[in-house]
Amino acid sequence: MLDRWKIPLLLSPALLLIVGLFLGGLFLGLIGSLGYMPQLGREELSFDAYRNILTSESFCLSFLLTFYISFTSTVIASALAIIAALILRRHFIGRSVINFLFQINLTVPHLVGAVGILYLFSQSGFFARLAYEFELIARPSDFPALIYDPLAIGIILQYVWKEVPFIGMILLANMQTFGQDYETAARSLGASRWQSFRYVLLPLLTPGLLAAALIVFAFTFGAYEIPALLGQNYPAALPVLAYQSFTDVDLNARPEALAMGMIIAALSAVMIVGYARLARRYVRT
Amino acid sequence: MSRYPSISSSVWQGLCLLITYVALAFPFSAQAETKTEYKSWEEVMSAAKGGTVNWFMWGGADNINQYVSDYIGGELTERYGITLKRIGINDTAEAVNIVLGEKQAGIDDKGSVDLIWINGGNFRTMKQGGLLFCGYHSLLPNNKLVNWQNPSIANDFGLAVDECEVPWNRAQFAFAYDSARTENPPKSIAELIDWVKDNPGEFTYPAATDFNGSVFIRHVFYHAAGGPDALLGDFDSKKFDAIAPKAWAILNEMKPYLWREGETYPNAIANLAQLFANREVALYFDYDPAIFGINVENGIFPETTRSYGLKDGTIGNTNYVAIPYNSPNKAAAMVAANVILSADAQREKAKADVWGAAPAIDINRLPEEEKQRFTDLPRHPAVVDPATLSKKALPELHPDWISAIEKGWQENVAK
Numbered sequence: 001m002l003d004r005w006k007i008p009l010l011l012s013p014a015l016l017l018i019v020g021l022f023l024g025g026l027f028l029g030l031i032g033s034l035g036y037m038p039q040l041g042r043e044e045l046s047f048d049a050y051r052n053i054l055t056s057e058s059f060c061l062s063f064l065l066t067f068y069i070s071f072t073s074t075v076i077a078s079a080l081a082i083i084a085a086l087i088l089r090r091h092f093i094g095r096s097v098i099n100f101l102f103q104i105n106l107t108v109p110h111l112v113g114a115v116g117i118l119y120l121f122s123q124s125g126f127f128a129r130l131a132y133e134f135e136l137i138a139r140p141s142d143f144p145a146l147i148y149d150p151l152a153i154g155i156i157l158q159y160v161w162k163e164v165p166f167i168g169m170i171l172l173a174n175m176q177t178f179g180q181d182y183e184t185a186a187r188s189l190g191a192s193r194w195q196s197f198r199y200v201l202l203p204l205l206t207p208g209l210l211a212a213a214l215i216v217f218a219f220t221f222g223a224y225e226i227p228a229l230l231g232q233n234y235p236a237a238l239p240v241l242a243y244q245s246f247t248d249v250d251l252n253a254r255p256e257a258l259a260m261g262m263i264i265a266a267l268s269a270v271m272i273v274g275y276a277r278l279a280r281r282y283v284r285t
Numbered sequence: 286m287s288r289y290p291s292i293s294s295s296v297w298q299g300l301c302l303l304i305t306y307v308a309l310a311f312p313f314s315a316q317a318e319t320k321t322e323y324k325s326w327e328e329v330m331s332a333a334k335g336g337t338v339n340w341f342m343w344g345g346a347d348n349i350n351q352y353v354s355d356y357i358g359g360e361l362t363e364r365y366g367i368t369l370k371r372i373g374i375n376d377t378a379e380a381v382n383i384v385l386g387e388k389q390a391g392i393d394d395k396g397s398v399d400l401i402w403i404n405g406g407n408f409r410t411m412k413q414g415g416l417l418f419c420g421y422h423s424l425l426p427n428n429k430l431v432n433w434q435n436p437s438i439a440n441d442f443g444l445a446v447d448e449c450e451v452p453w454n455r456a457q458f459a460f461a462y463d464s465a466r467t468e469n470p471p472k473s474i475a476e477l478i479d480w481v482k483d484n485p486g487e488f489t490y491p492a493a494t495d496f497n498g499s500v501f502i503r504h505v506f507y508h509a510a511g512g513p514d515a516l517l518g519d520f521d522s523k524k525f526d527a528i529a530p531k532a533w534a535i536l537n538e539m540k541p542y543l544w545r546e547g548e549t550y551p552n553a554i555a556n557l558a559q560l561f562a563n564r565e566v567a568l569y570f571d572y573d574p575a576i577f578g579i580n581v582e583n584g585i586f587p588e589t590t591r592s593y594g595l596k597d598g599t600i601g602n603t604n605y606v607a608i609p610y611n612s613p614n615k616a617a618a619m620v621a622a623n624v625i626l627s628a629d630a631q632r633e634k635a636k637a638d639v640w641g642a643a644p645a646i647d648i649n650r651l652p653e654e655e656k657q658r659f660t661d662l663p664r665h666p667a668v669v670d671p672a673t674l675s676k677k678a679l680p681e682l683h684p685d686w687i688s689a690i691e692k693g694w695q696e697n698v699a700k
């Protein structure tokens with residue numbers, strides 16, 4: 001009897017915290033986004049905040065920008081990670097050193113990486129100075145705008161730099177579990193190297209790759225700090241836009257900020273569910 | 286592995302915002318603020334002995350922290366037997382939220398905050414929420430050094446102080462430039478407009494979401510309105526609609542000549558400092574001119590940096606310290622407020638190598654000898670003389686005006 005209750009009891013402090021704070025906060029956010037603010041004399045619920053932001057131009061632009069950043073970063077990072085994993089699974093001299101170097105930026109915080117990108121790629125950064133030294137440019141503004149730019153190149157660079165090793169490590173672990181037998185079999189039956197990659201290895205890798213890519217996509221979609229540091233000011237990424245509305249001194253802007261938070265949370269939840277399903281399928285096969 | 290927490294980090298971030306939201310959404314009932322029960326300064330001092338003051342203040346500058354902990358803390362311990370605990374925070378709203386939460390929880394006499402460095406919107410929130418201890422100015426001996434006739438001291442961003450806070454520093458907006466690079470920097474908003482056209486790419490300002498960017502935009506607004514007089518007082522949408530289009534027209538006219546052709550604006554004043562330091566832009570500005578000297582000393586700005594105010598004047602404000610209504614150490618907090626107002630503490634703070642902050646007291650009210658010691662203080666060559674600057678000080682606007690201007694900028698200029 002006691003044993004049956006032991007585990008739930010032991011877990012209860014953590015559960016209380018998660019359920020109380022997390023779901024409680026989510027619930028308060030939800031009613032707040034519906035405009036429930038009795039302190040300001042507003043007790044009726046409405047979808048005004050959602051209607052307002054979904055029809056506003058800046059929200060749509062921010063959504064497109066955020067989607068573009070996440071999508072581009074994920075695709076580029078996945079492609080580079082596949083190439084890196086294919087190289088790293090071979091045996092060569094210095095492999096362990098290269099492997100270590102490949103993983104090292106997993107430990108670097110995103111913020112630090114962003115500052116690094118800023119120092120390297122801004123119009124007065126390291127590369128701009130180098131270009132000036134070699135007389136390729138005459139003044140900072142001659143250097144192409146890679147930071148605070150409409151194409152969000154700086155943000156994508158930062159995400160790719162940070163996520164390639166993450167996806168790469170997952171793929172490498174996958175490849176090591178499969179071994180090379182399937183590919184060897186395919187090659188002995190006359191498949192070219194490309195064919196054995198395209199029709200044998202890639203399908204095997206797909207579930208792991210998709211799962212890793214989804215995590216990266218969900219993370220980059222909801223992350224605030226990188227677009228806040230490296231992004232242009234308008235349109236801003238969704239989390240930045242939500243934070244701007246939230247810190248607006250006008251309390252009436254809160255429902256819109258919370259509604260944006262809810263939309264980001266809902267999209268992230270959809271992606272996490274998708275990830276869970278993929279992961280389950282992957283474990284089964 | 287470390288990925289799982291990071292997916293939810295944005296959710297957690299959202300959660301923190303929600304908690305703040307709940308705290309902020311607390312009813313803003315206008316209640317009468319607490320009045321003091323002390324009759325004389327002697328009573329206050331004896332009640333203060335052995336007390337502790339928890340001072341919540343923005344903790345982002347080492348020199349300021351050191352001045353408060355060492356100098357003010359030292360004075361309080363040695364002379365009054367009071368312990369000062371400085372609690373560094375990132376945003377004053379954090380301290381306001383603590384007091385708000387305590388009021389909600391019914392903690393009316395054992396609050397954890399005794400003193401807050403505050404002004405503007407946060408002061409308004411606290412005053413409207415009945416969260417302040419008021420009506421004690423006549424008790425403080427050093428209150429006589431403050432010129433309460435000056436409207437920019439008696440009003441905190443357009444809201445009457447009403448003995449609910451004690452002035453600590455004055456800040457006034459100023460421009461900085463590199464004298465080795467720019468010979469004739471523009472001395473008025475009108476000159477700036479022409480200067481920007483003659484020097485394309487050399488000027489920009491932070492977006493309205495940044496405090497300093499917002500102040501710059503207000504200067505343009507004042508210029509469009511022909512001075513601040515028409516804009517003072519409560520928000521008036523008719524006046525706003527009459528003036529705003531002129532201000533947006535000026536800013537949009539400048540836009541193609543700004544850094545990056547105005548396609549984007551720096552998100553924070555620190556980015557503008559970086560652009561100035563890297564010589565991407567030729568002008569910098571800040572609400573606190575002491576920062577010019579600090580940046581030169583730190584090797585960020587060139588030695589030849591100089592600063593100035595505008596011919597038509599620049600916007601100034603006062604920042605204050607306030608005592609929450611539920612502070613358990615009000616007497617000790619009042620003693621601390623009196624110490625920071627003292628001529629000695631204000632002079633120490635004005636030293637360029639300590640902080641370089643402009644005094645909140647009127648030095649003309651000091652004895653001649655004491656006044657001389659203020660005027661003799663060496664000033665960093667990069668920092669404009671505060672006395673010259675303050676001769677042409679423009680008042681700040683009511684927070685409702687400020688937020689209307691910020692929103693309008695986003696709609697009409699940023700897009």
